Amino acid sequence: MKNLILLLLLFQLNIAYSQDIMWVRPDGGERNEYVYFRKEINLTNTTSKATLNLYADSRYALYINEVYIGFGPARSYHAHPTYDSYDIAPYLTKGKNTIAVKALSNGMVTYQLYDYKGGFTIWGSIDDGGRNIDLDIKTDWLCKKSLSYDQSAARFSFATGSIENVDTRVDVNWNKPNIDTKSWTSPVLLTDQSQWGKLTPRTIPHLTQQEIVAQNLIGIFVLNSNEDNYSFRIPTNDKTLKDYNENHTSLAYTYIYTPKNQEVIAGVWWGDYYLNGKKIKEEKIQPNSTYRKDYKLDLKKGWNLFVSRHGIIWGSWDYNLVLPNNVGLALSSTKNISSENIFESYGPTENLQDNKDIDELDLTKDIDAIKKELSILQPTKKWKLHLRTQTSNHPARDLAWNDIDFNSPIDIPSNISNTLTLKKQKKGTALIYDMGEMQLGRFFIDGHFPEGTILDIGFSEELNDKGTPWLYKRYQIGAGHRFVCTDKINHYETFKPYGARYMQLNVMNQKAEAIINKVGMIRQVYPFEDIGNFNCSDPILNKIWDAGWRTLKLCAEDTYTDTPFRERGLYAGDMLPEAAITGAANGDMRLLAHSLNVFQDMYHDEMYNNKENIHGDFPLITLVTMDYYLQYTGDWDFIKQHYNNYSSLLKNYISKKTKDRLLHSKQVFIEWTDINKHDAAMTANQAMAVNSLNILTKWAKKLCKSDDLKLFKKEAAALSISINNTLWDPNNNKYWDGIKDDQLISKQHLSSSVWPALFDVASKEQKIAILEMLKDEMETVITGHRKNKITPYSSFYLFALLYQHGETTMAEKIMKKHWGKMALHAGTVWENFSIGGEQGTSSHAWSGHPTFFLSSEVLGVNLGFYKELDRNIIEIEPQSATITWAKGTVAHPLGKVDVSWKIVGNRLILNYSAPKDAKVKVAPKGKLANLSLWVNGKYIENK
Secondary structure, rough: HHHHHOOOOOOOHHHHHHHOOEEEEOOOOOOEEEEEEEEEEEEEOOOOOOOEEEEEHHHHHHHHOOOOEEOOOOOOOOOOOEEEEEEOHHHHHOOEEEEEEEEEEEOOOOOOOOOOOOEEEEEEEEEOOOEEEEOOOOOHHHHHHHOOOOOOOOEEOOOOOOOOEEEOOOOOOOOOOOOOOOEEEEEEEEEHHHHHOEEEEEOOOOOEEEEEOEEEEEEEEEEEEOOEEEEEEEEOOOOOHHHHHHEEEEEEEEEEEEEEEEEEEEEOOOOOOEHHHHHHHEEEEEOOOOOEEEEEEEEEEEEEEEEEEHHHHHOOEEEEEEEEEOOOEEEEOOOOOOOOOOEEEOOOOOOOOOOOHHHOOOOOOOOHHHHHHHHHOOOOOOEEEOOOOOOOOOOHHHHHOOOOOEEEOOOOOOOOOOEEEEEEOEEEEEEEEEEEEEEEEEEEEEEOOOOOEEEEEEEEOOOOOOOEEEOOOOOOOOOOEEEOOOOOOEEEEOOOOOEEEEEEEEEEEEOEEEEEEEEEEEEOOOOOOOOOEEEEEOHHHHHHHHHHHHHHHOOEOOOEEOOOOOOOOHHHHHHHHHHHHHHHHHOOOOOHHHHHHHHHHOHHHHHHHOOOOOOHHHHHHHHHHHHHHEEOOOOOOHHHHHHHHHHHHHHHHHHHHHHOOOOOOEEEEOOOOOOOOEEEEEEHHHEEEEHHHHHHHHHHOOOOOHHHHHHHHHHHHHHHHHHHHHEEOOOOOOOOOOEOOEEEOOOOOOOOHHHHHHHOOOOHHHHHHHHHHHHHHHHHHOOOOOOOOOOOOHHHHHHHHHOOOOOHHHHHHHHHHHHHHHHHHHHHOOOOOOOOOOOOOOHHHHHHHHHHHHHHHOOEEEEOOOOOOOEEEEOOOOOOOOOOOOEEEEEEOOOEEEEEEEOOOOOEEEEEOOOOOOEEEEEOOOHHHHHHEEEOOOOEEEO
């Protein structure tokens, strides 16, 4: 009997882990391709037992009987894909049921999903009163490629997939019951199944699906109807980052007709522009319009030749020419006002043939001479025609180029929750919404819109000085989505989640009145429970703690990410402080374990093939983070699983010694300053390597890897000696930045001294000198954009060093000065010390680390990382220089710990509660150690 049960279990595991991957064609998915899958089931009974498992490459949305059930799968590499499981019994009814899935093939590399093949599988069963219904993908499932999504839609950013441009009039009934499925086909088995390893169950909970309604309607305005935008778009290859950044020179021309001699202002993007053979100069740049430049055109009566040369970059040529529409102008590439052809362009060929030969082309000639010269240079290449009816069909660009008429505001209803009726406007209406705080989720709009109405959704973290979403804070961000409406549905929702606080909704092409019932986002983040909290006598510190935790939750999805807005990528440098914040505020380490597992695939080549990572220090930081995970959880089985990976990584790393016995890297990150990052042995990175070697020494000892133990211990000691002999500057009591081309780098960024001091490369005397140096330096920290002496990124290590040595005055002063303005600004922490300029986000979790230190130092609950942690003892060691009381909750490995303390005269009154039978040690530090200590109502001799 036992053997039979074992065989059945093995059979079930085999089914679960060896599913066939399918799609609409045997060679897999295309770029930005959406495919629908559906199955109809008749149930004779109401069921209480029904399980559905599924996996999609890249993403899926599951619906049962038109109800949205979930989004997935969790991020993974093809080598170790994970599948999702659902109990679907609550969503099934007696009679006919429809299970429908919308699956996306990214078809491009993103910073979230690094492979891009396209594929889908699903399996499970329903108990229909004792009758088993098989849900395997090979049992009567149907599929169909979506025709509603624009597959050529541009990327949102260099790090993410395509924006969403969907005509909802097409495929409107795809997830409804009783539809005509004549055009649907059976899923096709992919020819190459070797792309995927065995599927394993999801190890983290499903993400939240919480509806968040916009908190404020800032303004309603009519769109400016005094200009016409003549445009077209040509997509170019963007499957990889190299493709995306490739520059391909292009040409376009038209003739502009004017009934008289006149001077007009034309709006264009960047490039070279020629009017009647003369290069024209930029007249001005519109305020906050990095995308639009205005030129004065001196038009002569009749036809005027307008030629532009442009470098196509970022996967798309978005051509816009904006002209006033009230001065009698007309466009045609053939000098024929009635012609539908208004532009001709000369861009990249299908294989993206480089066009460098037209970079130096003389554009002062007439168009026939230009065409003749190009026909000699590239005889097989043709000019492309663009019709009057063609537009750029690019919602992000259209949102920016369709100017708001601020002189024509529309009254805002007193209650945003009331139904809003929009009258038809000549060009359209713009509505500006505030979500109240940053959110990460799927945009939605509920209402009724006439057939063919266009809804463009723009979004941002910040407002520009006009009070509208700052769509182009960074040039290549395409922060816009589009729905072309049908009167058959009243709910419009993006497929993927995005990060935003502010939304701009442009309602255009409206044939009659439209009704808006509700606008908002479906918050889609990791379901962290709010366990930790912090409160003290300084309200700024309270807001800083809250801002760090709030931002961390925005950067926690199916892995940790850097920011909810721009990239949403998994970075080792971000994950370490994120893990620390999680330890303090929540204690759920499942997301950290999953993220660390993903890193094993991400850094596989670095670990085993001696490949250089673009950020050479990041693989080392994953090792440090894994050690923090070990400290917090005690999970040695996890360490055993990945030990060989990191052992191989470190052995590869120490093979790159220079003649100074330092470790050379082609590129490192270290932080956002002007510190050297290329082709050098950087001091901060050497210190991280020493720390990594010391961690591997500890692991090797525990796992009885005697040869590794000797090697890593020896190499750590030798590298420390080399750092101090070569890179320490005794005259200035700090370290040089590193060595490049056999010469000392003549700069001394603070990180170059902080990291060696924190990771015990520096001697006791050197640490004392470094701390004295920091007292002087930190008085004059420059807060200019990315030109700082130190940034929020490396400040994580700075705070660790300061608290490690009792420098609480300095730590709290820095924290309040630079994080206080973040917390007061919008309740999230920033990537940099400023949010100006074209770089940087205003919601970036690596900067949230003060949350960790306020819990671990001010409340005093030891959580490890930069000091030893015995997870079997709760150590409460509060230290503070500027506050008189503090209270809060910390998520210790043993459970929730509540701490409160206050200074009363010369006494420190401290109370705590901890898990039953937990061993607790109380030992205040710094100035608090000099007070008479009372713990839970009893006097304790403070040692």
